[in-house]
Amino acid sequence: MAKVTDLNVNGKKMTVDVDATASLLSVLRNDLHLTGSKYGCGEGQCGACTVLLEGQPVRSCITQVARAAGKQITTIEGLERDGNLHPLQDAFIKADAMQCAYCTSGMIMAAAGLLKKTARPSRDEIIEGMNGNICRCGTYQRIIEAIQIASGQTTTKEAAR
Amino acid sequence: MIDKQDIINEIELDRFELFEKPHYSFAFDRRDFIKGFGLGIVFIVPVTRALAQQRGESGRGGFNQSLPNDVSAWIHIAEDGGITVFTGKVEVGQNTRTTLTQSVADELHVPLGSVHLVMGDTDVVPFDMGTFGSRSTPTMAPQLRKAAAAAREMLIAMAADQMKVAPADLRIVDARFVNHDKSKILTLAEVAKGRKLVKVIPEDIAITQPKDWTIAGTSVTKVDAKAFVTGAHNYTTDIQREGMLFGKVVRPSAFNATLVSADTKAAEAMPGVKVVTDGNFIGVAAPDQQIATRAANAIVTNWKAPAQPSNAELFEGLRKTPVGEGGGGIRPQGSVPTGMAAADKKLEQSYTVAYIAHAPLEPRAAVAEWNGDKLTVWTGTQRPFGVRGELAEAFHVPQEKVRVLVPDTGSGYGGKHTGECATEAARLAKATGKPVKLVWTREEEFTWAYFRPAGVIDVKSGVKNDGTITAWEFHNYNSGSAGLQIKYDIPNNEIRFHESNSPLRQGSYRGLAATANHFARESHIDELANAVNLDALEFRLKNTKDERLRGVLTAAANKFGWGKTKSAANHGFGISCGFEKGGYVATCVEISLESPTSKEDPKNKRVRIVRVVEAFDCGAVVNPMQLKNQ
Secondary structure (H helix, E strand, O other): OOEEEEEEEOOEEEEEEEEOOOEHHHHHHHHOOOOOOOOOOOOOOOOOOEEEEOOEEEEHHHOEHHHHOOOEEEOHHHOOEOOEOOHHHHHHHHOOOOOOOOOHHHHHHHHHHHHHHOOOOOHHHHHHHHOOOOOOOOOHHHHHHHHHHHOOOOOOOHHHO | OOOHHHOOOOOOOOHHHOOOOOOOOOOOOOHHHHHHOOOOOOOOOOHHHHHHHHOOOOOOOOOOOOOOOEHHHHEEEOOOOOEEEEEOOOOOOOOHHHHHHHHHHHHHOOOHHHEEEEEOEOOOOOOOOOOOOOOHHHHHHHHHHHHHHHHHHHHHHHHHHHHOOOHHHOEEEOOEEEOOOOOOEEEHHHHHOOOOOOOEOOOOOOOOOHHHOOOOOOOOOOOOHHHHHOOOOOOHHHOOOOOOEEEEEOOOOOOOOEEEEEEOHHHHOOOOOEEEEEOOEEEEEEOOHHHHHHHHHOOEEEEEOOOOOOHHHHHHHHHHOEEEEEEEEEEEEOOHHHHHHOOOEEEEEEEEEOOEOOOOOOOOEEEEEEEOOEEEEEEOOOOHHHHHHHHHHHHOOOHHHEEEEOOOOOOOOOOOOOOHHHHHHHHHHHHHOOOEEEEOOHHHHHHHOOEEOOEEEEEEEEEOOOOOEEEEEEEEEOOOOOOOOOOOOOOEEEEEEEEEOOOOOEOOOOOOOHHHHHHHHHHHHHHHHHHOOOOHHHHHHHOOOOHHHHHHHHHHHHHHOOOOOOOEOOEEEEEEEEEEOOEEEEEEEEEEEEOOOOOOOOOOOEEEEEEEEEEEEOOOOOOHHHHHHO
16 A cells, blocks of 8 residues: 655654555644644534645545645644744634634634635635534634634724623 | 422423433443442432432432532642642533633632633542533532632631731732731742641632622633644543554444344454454454554444334324333413413414434544553543443442543533443453543444434413413423423413433433423414414513513513514514523524525525524623623
8 A cells, every 4th residue: 555654744844654545634643643633524524624735724634645745734733933823823812712622723724724815804705715614612703703803804802892 | 209299490400411321331231230220310300409419419320429528629729829729520612611710710819820720530629410501600610619718718817827917917919918008928829838728618608799709700711722722732532642542333233223243353354453342332443543444344243223213203202102200390380271261362382303413523532541450531521420430330340440531622512421432442442451542433423422302392372362371281292301491470381391212312412401492482472472463572571570581581672673673574583582590581583584596495495594682691690701602
């Protein structure tokens, strides 16, 4: 069986020894111990496993690792810069856009992909772009608000609410 | 046995609140145990009884312990002044870690950040029945406040002694002990010096009242949010152990199926794979998840499954399959036949609710590890002590030999009360001698987790033309008894819950049966209002004198502008109200029916919710932001 031996994750070259058909999610979680990306459904339906591949959000649970080899993979663990949180991470805290937070890393990665494409998305564009990332706790309004904060379109309104 | 006539308004009841029957037993099974406790299931556990059990009355695994009354069991102050609080409650997304932290910080007069909660680790936290039934805020917050208040008084006495001032001269401000003219100041660390706080919490100790709250009552974001936005937090699914294997269970062909035969040869031939068969349990453990899945798929099984009702037969089946003496209700009032005779209009209607899955985004998961005869299990459960009891039973070890730890969990919604995943992982770990991680797939979640009970509710009622409801007969079959109570003044009523034999596994679900009972009751109230041509709000207000219910109805209606716009074709308004667990709620909704998009069935209109206004009177709010989030 074909193997994958090198991956480029969060700007670092990582050595692995995995079947080419293994899911990117299982390699990230079980071989590289990057457990921020979550298993939610294994069928690409919930978005908890979202990572960026060359800046584009993908469902890592249905992405074979061979497809990611040689490309820039960014996970939730790779968003911080020099010890500072990414603006989306900051905004999710400010807006309290999480309850159980199991969907949060996938939400943030999907949002990061969205903001790369559209720097200041409208509310409808946020809903369209994030459609497919499921929050079973139902925190959607705050997730939208967090993305608006991160894209500089609003500040947190909680105090006024 | 509980006297059903005792189940009256002030007692909250729900048989599904606590238990779903453990799914299967191993060969060295729990038969002896089950014999000792009848069916081994408590059918109706009113909170008063449950609390009595928590206080020491014996009962099923995890119920036979009392709450410690020593400060040190709940609170520890480290040498650096860091405050650790111990609670058996668990964090499953309701953000109780945050709100309980607020309550303790508030009571101790220390900054929020200096308090850390250890939750749901059965080796170190005081016994707790579980995190369910909306009990954490009304029961655990005051419990921790009492411990904190006792600790505060003790620390003030210690500080006064050290500073040679009268205790009454001291206040705690931001974790510092300060005398009246601020000439003497000591820090928490300087006073506590890492010593154990040994003091009995006085039964009648005063706790800070909501009007004097400073940290509680404010909108605080999730206390450890950073760990979640960076992916650093370890859920159960993220736990790694040295030499850990991955498990996979071979599921039966149907609910209640028994294993006739299994061919495991192909799986056993796979390198590193261990197959474990025990009664109806077949599972595998392997060095990685892919191999485990491949091995499980390679096992050929033959199951014998009992016949099951179809969807079409389900609800009639629930009506016709009562279980023993199970059930309950509210004490009947007056006579329904008399009330019906006095009515101008009579209505009969049935309402059904489906089985639904909890579908927590983090599936059921466990990591189990044996060290000799000591079992340690990390698992996302709402009942760590209950799961500890299940594991002790399943493996015939004393409860002290089992440690259950609950990492903050990816939601539960009432679905994670039982320990089957923990038991399965522990069975595989026992057979392999290595730690085993088992994570249910989404498919297993939807097929093997217990469901919110399906139910059918039959309502019969009578109303006078002036809008006075004269009779009300309400029978809930199987869905549950939460939210059965009515706040309408109906002189003749009979309200019953009947337990049925469910063809599927069922158990707790967020909101329990309150959803179904409110849906049926409020739908029927609307139908009655319609029958006598009264406005839905006016009809409700006419039939209730309950001030708090009237309060939320009026508040929601005023804010919404109820009655200002009339319903039209494809555009309508609705109002409903309810009472449950001490809280009152009323909701107004505006909806419109819109044409389907080109991709959808042209016969089906789309329902669009235009706006919702909800009034909620729940008492003192510990964290407004988290309440809104809920």
